[in-house]
Amino acid sequence: MSKNHNHQQLIQTLLNCVLACEHCATACLGEQDVNMMAGCIKLDRDCADICSQGARLLQRDSVIAHQYLVLCEEICRLCAQECGKHNMDHCQQCAEACRQCAEACHAHHEPITQD
Incomplete structure (x- = not known):
């Protein structure tokens, strides 16, 4: 069994987060007060x-992946915090996807080290 197969659920969680963030950013651009949503849009795009x-x-089984x-x-937690402040459905759905992704990443990451 390859490493990729072991990480399919994590990869899918990351991709679900990507889609939720892209949807949220696009929907935020359609809100009446776009300026109020600027921070949300920026974090959505970064996330x-x-x-x-x-x-x-x-x-690709990169040596740096974990x-x-x-x-x-970190970016998922920041994005979830910002999106969670807004009552729009797209923001609440994004916040939830980001929280799930943050937890999945936390369960699989390794500390950043340099040899």
Whole structure:
């Protein structure tokens, strides 16, 4: 059994987070007060990019993949906190996807070390 197979659920969780963040950012751009949503949009975009890269690193069995998950967890927690402040459905759904992703990353990450 390959490592990739072992990480399929984690990869899917990361990709679910990417999709939720992209949806949230796009929906936020359609809100009446876009300026109020600027922080949410920025974190959504950062979270989507970082989690997308995390999924790719896991898929290719990168030697840095498990260390990179520390960063994924951090951005997911920040994004969940910001999205959780807003009552729109897309923000609440994004916050939940980010919380789930943060927990999954926390369960699988390794400390960042340098030899």
